[in-house]
Amino acid sequence: MIVIDSQSRQPIYEQIVEHVESLIAAGVMSQGEQLPSVRALAVELSINPNTIQKAYAILEEHGAIYPVKGKGNFVSEKDKVTDRMKGQCFGRLKETVDQAKKLGINEEEFSIKVRTYYREGKHD
Amino acid sequence: MIVIDSQSRQPIYEQIVEHVESLIAAGVMSQGEQLPSVRALAVELSINPNTIQKAYAILEEHGAIYPVKGKGNFVSEKDKVTDRMKGQCFGRLKETVDQAKKLGINEEEFSIKVRTYYREGKHD
Amino acid sequence: MIVIDSQSRQPIYEQIVEHVESLIAAGVMSQGEQLPSVRALAVELSINPNTIQKAYAILEEHGAIYPVKGKGNFVSEKDKVTDRMKGQCFGRLKETVDQAKKLGINEEEFSIKVRTYYREGKHD
Amino acid sequence: MIVIDSQSRQPIYEQIVEHVESLIAAGVMSQGEQLPSVRALAVELSINPNTIQKAYAILEEHGAIYPVKGKGNFVSEKDKVTDRMKGQCFGRLKETVDQAKKLGINEEEFSIKVRTYYREGKHD
DNA sequence: GTGGTCTAGACCACT
DNA sequence: GTGGTCTAGACCACC
Structure with missing residues (x-):
């Protein structure tokens, strides 16, 4: 397991x-x-x-x-755990967005990637 | 510096x-x-x-x-550096999306966060 | 060792x-x-x-x-290593050939040396 | 120059x-x-x-x-120089052959590479 | 015990 | 002066 x-x-x-x-x-x-x-x-x-x-x-x-x-x-x-993990997850997302902004990646390009990653996961 | x-x-x-x-x-x-x-x-x-x-x-x-x-x-x-960093950045995003999916965060909720983080950065 | x-x-x-x-x-x-x-x-x-x-x-x-x-x-x-080393080896050979050509060593003379070195190694 | x-x-x-x-x-x-x-x-x-x-x-x-x-x-x-350089060149070749043998590259494969490098240089 | 990181101080080759 | 290498000795996290 x-x-x-x-x-x-x-x-x-x-x-x-x-x-x-x-x-x-x-x-x-x-x-x-x-x-x-x-x-x-x-x-x-x-x-x-x-x-x-x-x-x-x-x-x-x-x-x-x-x-x-x-x-x-x-x-x-269960809630305690998921809340904690969601917090971490969004924390990481914030860091990633911050870095993306520094690199000149605009919101649109970023969102497209998000969409792609979300969809491609559905076929795992 | x-x-x-x-x-x-x-x-x-x-x-x-x-x-x-x-x-x-x-x-x-x-x-x-x-x-x-x-x-x-x-x-x-x-x-x-x-x-x-x-x-x-x-x-x-x-x-x-x-x-x-x-x-x-x-x-x-400069290009060599930015390309490398962009790759890393999207790599991290993919991991974050994967985790989010496991936690049951849907794409809409995730996208809203992305938007929020992108906007809030503008006032730094 | x-x-x-x-x-x-x-x-x-x-x-x-x-x-x-x-x-x-x-x-x-x-x-x-x-x-x-x-x-x-x-x-x-x-x-x-x-x-x-x-x-x-x-x-x-x-x-x-x-x-x-x-x-x-x-x-x-093991493959990762040998592949890497073969690449390096042929890279060195290319440089050597380039230099040989500059020195006016023709292909025949060069090939004879290769044969000699290959054979003499067999008795090590 | x-x-x-x-x-x-x-x-x-x-x-x-x-x-x-x-x-x-x-x-x-x-x-x-x-x-x-x-x-x-x-x-x-x-x-x-x-x-x-x-x-x-x-x-x-x-x-x-x-x-x-x-x-x-x-x-x-001129001869002094070329002799010296030829010696160095063949010395390098010997080292390369030795390494090739260790890597299990046979004489034929090696010779083919020599030929390739010799020809490809002619168009420089 | 292991690998990974860091400090302090030295020597070398190159410019 | 510069970067590159090496030594000596220390501390940490992990197993």
């Missing part, structure tokens, strides 16, 4: 965090559902349990999951 | 690379113009000459500047 | 780059194999770790190796 | 040395002919006289030219 790219510049724990948040936002994992245990996921992805632990700690800090002692980790409210 | 954030996750040399490329793309530095010497810029930003050296080496590799031994570094063609 | 000529005009890091690429092209090191760590190789060749680091950075850029953070550097596809 | 590429990695004085030797080997400059004075050439190429001086010193060392006090520098025997 989770795929790791060990060659990426992005730390593995961050990849896990984003992946889990994506799954929640997409509704694949829903509120109250239990996550795989630290050890189980570590085995499945064949990476160090410490790395999973770190990912889960960040997810908890983000409010995306909550731990229940002796039981495991569970998905919390 | 160049500001460095030494706390950023982004390496200093990368910040310099991007900054110089921005200056060239914006037309602040034009073709054939001499850049500050490695040592001079190091003093100005109070960082190590090696860090500047690394940044200049990358800029050279990007085709943004060219060194003349014993003389200094000079700005090369 | 790697020999360095510290007196050569060619920078040490370039020597390492070429040496490693030769080893990969020759099949001595194969895909997925781990390279010696930056520090280990530095000790073995008794040169500074930074110099190795620079060599590995260039190898990565050439697509010859890929780093896995906290694990080490690994050999990537 | 001499063109300098100030961007090249190759030192300017070396470019001058090779250029002059080419001219002699090609018969453009013949035995006993006077070379431009250090100062004159420096002005013509708008580079530092020291650089010309260094180039002439090397040419003298190579036996390509000889100085006459109070008069200037003069071209010496």
Whole structure:
């Protein structure tokens, strides 16, 4: 369910965090559902349990999951996650627009690209 | 002319690379113009000459500047730089659109944001 | 396995780059194999770790190796490397031919030399 | 008559040395002919006289030219120069062949390239 | 342990 | 003076 790219510049724990948040936002994992245990996921992805632990700690800090002692980790409210991710997404968009303006890319050209990318994704 | 954030996750040399490329793309530095010497810029930003050296080496590799031994570094063609940066910019946009689609943000909502960011920049 | 000529005009890091690429092209090191760590190789060749680091950075850029953070550097596809090297080799040949023509060496004389060099190598 | 590429990695004085030797080997400059004075050439190429001086010193060392006090520098025997250059040229060829063999390029493929490069040059 | 970045200070070749 | 290379030693993030 989770795929790791060990060659990426992005730390593995961050990849896990984003992946889990994506799954929640997409509704694949829903509120109250239990996550795989630290050890189980570590085995499945064949990476160090410490790395999973770190990912889960960040997810908890983000409010995306909550731990229940002796039981495991569970998905919390979906909205919290999606709101957070939407914020990040628009933040990135703003940076991109700022850069585009500096490069002399006008709004029209930019919008055309947006449209293209939106449509082409539909056939994935 | 160049500001460095030494706390950023982004390496200093990368910040310099991007900054110089921005200056060239914006037309602040034009073709054939001499850049500050490695040592001079190091003093100005109070960082190590090696860090500047690394940044200049990358800029050279990007085709943004060219060194003349014993003389200094000079700005090369502007087009090379802007083309490169535009490519990067649209690459980031594509990633952002992909994420937006996953989050269930439709094209209309996205486009409105683009418009907003484009307009609000006009008053900077 | 790697020999360095510290007196050569060619920078040490370039020597390492070429040496490693030769080893990969020759099949001595194969895909997925781990390279010696930056520090280990530095000790073995008794040169500074930074110099190795620079060599590995260039190898990565050439697509010859890929780093896995906290694990080490690994050999990537062989084809990428050999293609790159063949291109360089023919580039040098072209320059040599150009010079030969300027010197009034005709094609026949040149071809004889090529044959000689090719055959004599067989007894190495 | 001499063109300098100030961007090249190759030192300017070396470019001058090779250029002059080419001219002699090609018969453009013949035995006993006077070379431009250090100062004159420096002005013509708008580079530092020291650089010309260094180039002439090397040419003298190579036996390509000889100085006459109070008069200037003069071209010496053509054969000395061409022999030297042919030696260098074949030396480079040998290195190239050695590399080609390591890369698994067979003699036939190599010879074809030689032929191609030889012919294509004829239309320059 | 690993790679990645940075600093400090030195030497070299070139102009 | 300039850029280019190298050494020595340090710190960080990641696994």
